[in-house]
Amino acid sequence: xxxxxxxTETQLQEIISxxxxxxGISVLDLTSNDRFDINAExxxxxxxxxxxxxxxxxxKQAHAGKFSLTDTRRIEKQDKTSGSGILFxxxxxxxxxxxxxxxxxMILISDNTATNLLIDLVGxxxxxxxxxxxxxxxxxxxxxMMDAAASLRGDENLSTPAEGVRILELxxxxxxxxxxxxxxxxxILKKPKPTNxxxxxxxxxxxxxxxxxxxxVATEWAIVxxxxxxxxxxxxxxxxxxxxxxxxxxxxSQTLHEYFARLSRATKYGAYVAPSVQR
Numbered sequence: 001x002x003x004x005x006x007x008t009e010t011q012l013q014e015i016i017s018x019x020x021x022x023x024g025i026s027v028l029d030l031t032s033n034d035r036f037d038i039n040a041e042x043x044x045x046x047x048x049x050x051x052x053x054x055x056x057x058x059x060k061q062a063h064a065g066k067f068s069l070t071d072t073r074r075i076e077k078q079d080k081t082s083g084s085g086i087l088f089x090x091x092x093x094x095x096x097x098x099x100x101x102x103x104x105x106m107i108l109i110s111d112n113t114a115t116n117l118l119i120d121l122v123g124x125x126x127x128x129x130x131x132x133x134x135x136x137x138x139x140x141x142x143x144x145m146m147d148a149a150a151s152l153r154g155d156e157n158l159s160t161p162a163e164g165v166r167i168l169e170l171x172x173x174x175x176x177x178x179x180x181x182x183x184x185x186x187x188i189l190k191k192p193k194p195t196n197x198x199x200x201x202x203x204x205x206x207x208x209x210x211x212x213x214x215x216x217v218a219t220e221w222a223i224v225x226x227x228x229x230x231x232x233x234x235x236x237x238x239x240x241x242x243x244x245x246x247x248x249x250x251x252x253s254q255t256l257h258e259y260f261a262r263l264s265r266a267t268k269y270g271a272y273v274a275p276s277v278q279r
Contacts, residue, residue: 001263001270005259012036012038016038018248020244021237021240021241022044022239023039023235023236023245023248024039024040024160024236025161025234025236026038026040026162026164026165027231027234028232028233029229031228041138042236043138043159044159044219044236046157046159046236047213047214048084048110048115048210048213048219049210049211051110051115051210052167052168053139053141053167054106054115055107055188056171056185057122057126059177059181059185060181061121061122061126063178067099067121070098070100071099072098073096073098073099074096075087075095075097082112082146083145085110085113086109087113099118104191106118107189107191108188110210110212112146115144115145116144116146119141119144119145120144124141124143128141134176136163136167138159139158139164140157142155142157159236160236165233167221168221168222168232170182171185172186172232186208189208189210189223196218196245197209197224197233197235197252198222199250200250200253200254200257201224201254201257205226206224206225207222207224209222218235218245218246219236220234224257226257227264228264229261233253233256
């Protein structure tokens with residue numbers, strides 16, 4: 001087991017070493033609590049992966065009674081934000097959506113207009129206060145989506161691979177507010193979407209995930225629900241060059257899936273046993 005783990009860690013290091021940018025990874029085995037960490041404490045820009053803490057804050061405030069997820073918001077011309085999404089293309093003042101639907105658009109198609117409406121609803125300060133209260137000192141929401149001036153000032157949305165894993169672990173264990181709210185958040189994150197990590201997984205694998213990409217930056221936070229051996233993987237890159245990050249993320253995902261799939265069907269001595277026999 002230890003030898004296979006060491007070989008897997010070496011594979012991960014080799015994949016990362018061949019990228020021309022700076023890349024960090026944190027992986028947590030949700031069965032054994034074993035982990036792989038490479039540059040896991042480095043702080044990276046988050047692009048759209050920061051939308052997970054925004055989603056959490058929406059559910060926290062809804063639970064506190066500040067608003068209902070069924071409350072509606074009208075999308076006015078001044079609300080529209082360019083970049084990813086669909087709301088930017090729709091009529092001025094003719095579209096009305098529930099807060100819950102805005103959450104779906106924010107995560108499923110990374111809609112920036114929906115995201116900024118939700119950020120304005122819950123407040124940047126409140127998102128960061130919640131992160132502080134949970135012990136996340138490096139994860140910060142500091143600007144709305146597509147705010148180039150704020151980005152140039154250094155007001156970037158930030159996190160580390162290690163904190164990304166801890167946030168997803170909190171949701172997986174049902175320890176953010178309560179089990180029901182965590183399940184609702186995870187249900188949104190599980191909605192199928194093409195990502196670099198899912199490209200390295202077998203078809204049909206359930207993944208709760210949110211990727212993010214801006215120029216020079218690629219991130220992805222994911223819980224991979226491999227049968228009998230679920231795991232969390234968070235990958236972040238900055239100073240990226242061409243297709244290095246997508247290729248590396250896919251290769252990392254394939255390497256991890258192969259490793260955990262072997263563990264899921266092996267005895268402690270490394271023999272593969274059919275599930276019916278193991279029971």
